[in-house]
Amino acid sequence: MFCQNQAFIWNGKEKILKIVKRMPTHNINELFGIEKQKELVISNTKAFIDGKRVNNVLLWGERGTGKTTLIRSLLNYFKESSLRMIQVLKNDIITIPYLYDIIYEQKNFRFIIFIDDLSFNENEQEFKDLKLVMDGGIEEIPENSVIYATSNRRNLMPTTSQSDNELFPEDSIQERASLIERFGLRVGFYKFSEEQYFDIVKHYAKNAGLVLQQEELIKRARQWALVHGTTGRAAYQFVLSLQIL
Numbered sequence: 001m002f003c004q005n006q007a008f009i010w011n012g013k014e015k016i017l018k019i020v021k022r023m024p025t026h027n028i029n030e031l032f033g034i035e036k037q038k039e040l041v042i043s044n045t046k047a048f049i050d051g052k053r054v055n056n057v058l059l060w061g062e063r064g065t066g067k068t069t070l071i072r073s074l075l076n077y078f079k080e081s082s083l084r085m086i087q088v089l090k091n092d093i094i095t096i097p098y099l100y101d102i103i104y105e106q107k108n109f110r111f112i113i114f115i116d117d118l119s120f121n122e123n124e125q126e127f128k129d130l131k132l133v134m135d136g137g138i139e140e141i142p143e144n145s146v147i148y149a150t151s152n153r154r155n156l157m158p159t160t161s162q163s164d165n166e167l168f169p170e171d172s173i174q175e176r177a178s179l180i181e182r183f184g185l186r187v188g189f190y191k192f193s194e195e196q197y198f199d200i201v202k203h204y205a206k207n208a209g210l211v212l213q214q215e216e217l218i219k220r221a222r223q224w225a226l227v228h229g230t231t232g233r234a235a236y237q238f239v240l241s242l243q244i245l
Helices: 035-049 067-077 090-104 125-135 169-180 194-207 214-228 232-242
Strands: 007-011 016-019 057-061 083-087 110-115 145-151 185-189
Touching (some): 035 057, 035 083, 067 083, 067 110, 090 110, 125 169, 214 232
Parallel strands (some): 057 145, 083 110, 110 145
Antiparallel strands (some): 007 016
């Protein structure tokens, strides 16, 4: 299964892997405005594939800036390598130790466990589950596995909560920090400037073969941004809208 397939989705309830048959086609070189972020993630991933112990990775920040797309594009970028990716849903985090059993037996492959759009509410059980999973507890974590996650929140949890009124509020702060610190590489994604947004629009428009004067393109893109923002996702959706006119 692992020789013939590159990506999987973990079913924690049934403890089985579903093969991803419709693979992502993202080209990492077409992600604009996040050059430093790409460099950090690619370097960490390359070192991991080369057999080195690397940091767990958290990509956090503005929505629509390419966090998820960047991780998915690693499959194409390292297509001819031993890299394999397994997506785990938040409510299946507690079952990751069973997934470790499978990964441990596959010494010839390197596995990214991918958790998308990760965030927690106060006292949510999955928060403690993930801490346990990332520490491994009494059982050693397979050296051929690493966790990559995305989140819109820098700290994965709200910055204020009811527990802030407790006698020792610093204990709550330490509790929240205890999970985020398990991600040794934390990469921020920030709001694009208008210029970056226009560059992305031009790129998508060129790829789509749209015939439109640049001044008109920019004018319409600026109007679109008033409602949808200046994210990479907004730029892509804007170009899609032009193709149906």
